Amino acid sequence: MQGRLPDIARLIVRSAFHAVPTILVILVANFFLLRLAPGDAADVIAAESGFATDEMMEGLRSRFGLDLPILEQLQNYLGHILRFDLGYSARFNTPVIDLILQRVPGTLILMLSAMAISLMIGIAVGTFQATFAGRWPDRVIAVVTQLFYSLPGFWIGLMLIVFFAVRLRWLPTGGSGPIGVELSGLSGLLIRLKYMVLPATSLALFYVAVYARLTRASVIEAKAQDYVRTARAKGLSQFKVMTGHVLRNALLPVTTLAGIHLGGLLGGAVVIETVYAWPGLGRLAYEAVMARDFSVLLGVLLLSSIVVIAVNLLVDVIQAFIDPRIELK
Amino acid sequence: MKPAVEKILDVRDLSIGLKSFRPVQNLSFSVRRGETLALVGESGSGKSLTALALMRLLPEVARIAGGSATFMDRDLASLSEAEMRKVRGSDIGMIFQEPMTSLNPVLTVGRQISEVLRIHEGLDRRLAMARSVELLDLVRIPEPQRRVHEYPHQLSGGMRQRVMIAMAVACSPKLLIADEPTTALDVTIQAQVLELIDNLCRDLSMAVILITHDLGVVGQWADRVVVMYAGRKVEEADPETLFSRPLHPYTRGLLGASPRMAAGISYRDQALVEIPGSIASATMATGCRFAPRCDLAEPSCLAADPDLLEPAAGHRVACPIVVRRGA
Numbered sequence: 001m002q003g004r005l006p007d008i009a010r011l012i013v014r015s016a017f018h019a020v021p022t023i024l025v026i027l028v029a030n031f032f033l034l035r036l037a038p039g040d041a042a043d044v045i046a047a048e049s050g051f052a053t054d055e056m057m058e059g060l061r062s063r064f065g066l067d068l069p070i071l072e073q074l075q076n077y078l079g080h081i082l083r084f085d086l087g088y089s090a091r092f093n094t095p096v097i098d099l100i101l102q103r104v105p106g107t108l109i110l111m112l113s114a115m116a117i118s119l120m121i122g123i124a125v126g127t128f129q130a131t132f133a134g135r136w137p138d139r140v141i142a143v144v145t146q147l148f149y150s151l152p153g154f155w156i157g158l159m160l161i162v163f164f165a166v167r168l169r170w171l172p173t174g175g176s177g178p179i180g181v182e183l184s185g186l187s188g189l190l191i192r193l194k195y196m197v198l199p200a201t202s203l204a205l206f207y208v209a210v211y212a213r214l215t216r217a218s219v220i221e222a223k224a225q226d227y228v229r230t231a232r233a234k235g236l237s238q239f240k241v242m243t244g245h246v247l248r249n250a251l252l253p254v255t256t257l258a259g260i261h262l263g264g265l266l267g268g269a270v271v272i273e274t275v276y277a278w279p280g281l282g283r284l285a286y287e288a289v290m291a292r293d294f295s296v297l298l299g300v301l302l303l304s305s306i307v308v309i310a311v312n313l314l315v316d317v318i319q320a321f322i323d324p325r326i327e328l329k
Numbered sequence: 330m331k332p333a334v335e336k337i338l339d340v341r342d343l344s345i346g347l348k349s350f351r352p353v354q355n356l357s358f359s360v361r362r363g364e365t366l367a368l369v370g371e372s373g374s375g376k377s378l379t380a381l382a383l384m385r386l387l388p389e390v391a392r393i394a395g396g397s398a399t400f401m402d403r404d405l406a407s408l409s410e411a412e413m414r415k416v417r418g419s420d421i422g423m424i425f426q427e428p429m430t431s432l433n434p435v436l437t438v439g440r441q442i443s444e445v446l447r448i449h450e451g452l453d454r455r456l457a458m459a460r461s462v463e464l465l466d467l468v469r470i471p472e473p474q475r476r477v478h479e480y481p482h483q484l485s486g487g488m489r490q491r492v493m494i495a496m497a498v499a500c501s502p503k504l505l506i507a508d509e510p511t512t513a514l515d516v517t518i519q520a521q522v523l524e525l526i527d528n529l530c531r532d533l534s535m536a537v538i539l540i541t542h543d544l545g546v547v548g549q550w551a552d553r554v555v556v557m558y559a560g561r562k563v564e565e566a567d568p569e570t571l572f573s574r575p576l577h578p579y580t581r582g583l584l585g586a587s588p589r590m591a592a593g594i595s596y597r598d599q600a601l602v603e604i605p606g607s608i609a610s611a612t613m614a615t616g617c618r619f620a621p622r623c624d625l626a627e628p629s630c631l632a633a634d635p636d637l638l639e640p641a642a643g644h645r646v647a648c649p650i651v652v653r654r655g656a
Contacts, residue, residue, distance in 0.1 A: 226430040232386055233425075234445045234496065235418035244444075245433050252435075323435055324480040 008317055015313045019306070026305045027081065027298065031074055034294050040066050041090035041292045064090045077298070086302070087295035091288070096299040099284060104303070106176060107280035110273070111265045113200040118207035119258060125208070126215025127247065133220055141212070148209035153268055157202035157275040164198060171198055174277035199276040203268055207261060211254055218250040225249070252323055259315030263308035335362045337503055337536055338383075339399040343406070345378050345387065345560075346394030350612070353378055353560040355396070355634075360504065365530060365537040367551035367568075369544065369583075373608045375560035376540045377426075380506045382406075383538075384423055385413050401503065419449040422497030422535075424526075426509040428489035432481040438465070438492045439477035445499045464495040468525060487518035494525060501533050508540045523550050544587050548572060556580050559611035559618035562637070566644040576646040576655070578623045579604070617648070625650050 042060040046052035061067040065076060080087055086096035125141060132138045148156075165173040172178075176195050222228065223246055231245040270282035277283075281300055288296035320326050338360040345353040353375040360366045368376040381387045383398055383405055398405040401420065408416065417423075425431040433441060442464055443457035452460060458477065465473035468491040481489055490510060497505055507526060511519035527550055530537050539551060547554050548568050556564040556577065564577040575581045585602030604622055611618035616631035623630070627650060635647045640655060 226425060226427055227433040229386060230425060230431045230493070230496075231433065231444075233384055233417055233423040235414045235416070235448055236444065237414060240448075245436075248435055249433070324437075325434055325482050 004320060008320065011316065011320075012313060015309070015316075019309045022309065023302065023305055024078075027078070027302060028074065030298060030301050031077065031294075032070075034297060035070060037289075037292065039292050041294070042066060044291050045090070060090075064088075077295070081302070086299040089288075089293055089296045091291040091293040091296065096296050099296060100281065100299050100303055103279060103281045103284045106278060107266070107269055107273070107282060109196070110199055110203065110269055110278060110280055111262070113196060114203035114207065114265060115258065115262060117200055117204040118211055119254070121204070122208045122211025123215050123247075123251065123254065125212040127219055127242070129212065129216040130219035130223065133216070138216075145209040145212045148205045149213070151205075153202055153206060154271045154275050156205055157198070157272055160198050160202055161275070171195075174199075174275075176279055199272050199278050202275070203265065203272045206268070207265075210257070210261075214254055214257060215250065218253050219246055222246045222250040248322075252319070255318060255322065256315065259311055259318075262311045263304070266304050266307065336360065337362050337401060338538075339397075340379075340383075341397045341399070343379065343382065343396035343398060344394040345375070345382050345391055347391050351394060351560065352391075353382070356557070356560065356562055357396075357637075358555050358562060358565065360536045360538060362503075363530070363534050363536055364552040365527070365539055365550060367547045367554045368538060368540045368557060369542065369547055369554055370557035371542055371583075371608060373559070374557040376557055377508050379557075380423070380508045380538065380540055383506060384417055384421060385410075386417075415449070418445045418497075418502075419500045420502050421504045421506060422500070422502040424490070424493050424497050424505070424507045424510045426512050428486055428493055428513060431493055432489055434481055437478050437480055438484070442477075442492070442496050442499055445496055449500045460499070461495070464499055465492070467498075467529070468492070468495045470495075486514050487522060490514060490518075490522050491525065494522070494529070498529055498533060498535070502535055504536045504538065505530065506538045506540070509542070510539075511543075511546070512541075519546075526550075544583065556583070559608055561618055561634075562645075562647060563619065564644075564646045564648075570641070570644055574644075576640065576644070576651045577619075577648050578625050578651065579619045582622075 040061070041064055042057050045060060046057055058067070065073060068076070077087065086100070088094075089096050089099055092099055125145070129138045129141050161173050164171045172195050177192055228241060228245055231241045236244070266282065269280055270286055272278065273280040273283040274286055281303070285297060285300045288294070288300065336359045340359065341357050343353060343356045344351050352373075356375070356379060358366065358368075368379065370376050378387065378391065382391075382393055383400075385393075385405065385408070387393070393406045396406065400416070403412075403416075405413070405416070432438065439458055439461045442461040443452075443454065446452045446457040446460055447454070462473045462477050465476055470476050470488055470491050476484070476488075481492070484492065490513075494510075505526070510526065511522050514522060523546060526537060526539075529535070539546070541547060551568050553567050554565065554571050555562055556571070556579065558579050564571070564575070564580045571580065572584065575584050582602065582604035586604060588601060606622035610621040613620075613631065615633060617623070617626070617635045620626040620630040625648075630650070635649055637645050637647050638649065638652045639645045640652050646652065
């Protein structure tokens with residue numbers, strides 16, 4: 001294991017180099033794609049104020065740099081990026097970086113708790129199913145996970161709100177905390193958790209179903225391997241065979257998939273954040289699209305592409321640690 | 330080879346049942362302290378199932394349908410799962426056929442050997458690791474200090490089988506079950522591995538059940554041979570007797586079908602004999618399972634299961650016809 005550390009360092013450096021062109025392509029492609037949408041920030045602002053003269057429109061456009069030829073706009077944008085300047089939001093009248101940094105923690109907390117919930121429950125449920133494979137507990141759970149798998153996230157979210165927030169009044173309908181109350185200490189944490197339960201659950205349910213199904217299949221396959229028979233022949237208890245030998249191998253594909261999903265969760269978060277009025281990056285992106293606030297949107301896209309690349313790298317490193325057969329190249 | 334008297338394993342009328350039929354029926358044999366007993370038979374004769382039944386590791390679809398297996402005064406067939414766990418790996422060690430897949434690919438070999446020592450002998454991590462190094466040295470793996478930290482994919486097939494052996498003998502078991510331990514290895518490695526098992530068996534005074542279909546292996550390493558056909562014992566003798574005076578028509582067929590240089594049988598001089606038919610014909614409810622393929626078969630062969638006769642001391646055969654003719 002220790003012998004692999006230099007390999008891992010090399011991998012990280014090389015991945016960072018590879019990331020630069022990838023991110024550049026993403027930025028340029030998105031820059032042009034966004035221009036395909038009808039209208040710009042000036043149109044939206046004018047439409048919302050209900051009245052604007054041509055001069056006012058011209059003024060807005062030249063302030064945001066929207067009157068320049070498109071290639072020049074791109075050049076300006078990339079020039080700013082090189083200086084780590086994400087630009088200025090036309091809509092919020094704030095530097096983009098401030099907007100994003102303000103929203104990042106909310107989304108990260110939501111994503112990571114959804115990921116943690118789905119991995120823990122998914123793996124536990126899948127292992128349980130594999131233990132009873134083909135018998136009724138397995139089949140009943142299979143129907144439930146199939147349901148979670150096929151229902152759209154926003155519908156689950158709305159139904160959870162109707163049931164737990166409106167009918168039972170156990171949990172808040174949305175937001176990330178009570179308004180006008182200073183939260184601190186353990187009680188503050190508990191209140192924050194209460195606000196997180198529904199959005200995190202709605203986001204997680206789909207992935208719970210995915211991991212349960214994958215774990216089930218993977219555990220059933222691993223259980224039939226020769227080394228499991230060897231482990232039992234050594235006199236290990238069923239529990240130790242399961243945790244030390246079966247799961248240790250069966251969870252390799254789950255880790256791979258979870259890594260890929262972490263990027264996808266960012267997309268899923270858009271819907272959930274909108275349903276629950278959760279102040280996160282997803283909702284910021286959505287608002288930016290509606291307002292044609294392209295510098296904000298590009299900033300969010302830049303950040304998410306960096307996150308996805310970093311997560312993929314992290315997954316490679318984790319995989320190398322848990323599966324010694326993987327060569328770090 | 331001096332005859333030891335004490336039986337450490339006494340299998341009586343062991344039957345193994347699947348849903349619709351019994352792949353092993355009324356199998357009896359015993360193993361004496363320190364001896365090497367070979368179970369011989371073709372694929373499907375039930376020898377591997379017998380080994381798994383002794384370890385109580387039969388696949389879910391199979392179960393012990395009757396009989397007993399007395400190992401050091403306890404019946405393995407009726408021990409609880411918890412008691413059985415204490416026997417596995419500690420009193421009885423087992424080596425499997427496929428060294429490539431029988432080791433866990435994501436754990437170091439040291440960790441896998443340590444595991445046995447930690448559960449059965451209660452050693453802590455450090456002591457168990459140190460003992461693992463000694464065991465790797467015992468099975469003659471070069472540079473055990475380094476190898477102990479390696480993963481199975483970094484070792485050759487022969488080395489992996491040595492690791493399996495180290496694991497199986499870690500707690501100095503009284504009995505080692507080796508299920509075709511050399512089938513997946515090439516010939517030069519085969520001899521080394523068998524020699525290693527033979528030496529260990531002497532040094533640790535453990536008995537060995539050697540399951541194989543290789544008659545050459547039997548002749549060289551076994552003290553006694555049990556020949557199985559379709560889940561039954563058809564003949565039992567020491568290898569010298571078995572090779573010089575085989576009695577059962579199936580054993581004769583087997584010997585005729587295998588080239589043995591020592592006995593002057595080579596495919597260059599004459600065509601090797603073939604046993605007509607296949608083991609798939611052994612599906613009848615009563616009678617000698619080999620009768621459909623046997624050129625000595627009489628109508629009485631199918632009427633009832635043949636009794637096990639002992640025409641000479643220590644030489645048993647389940648064929649009344651050959652005994653009658655020989656007598």
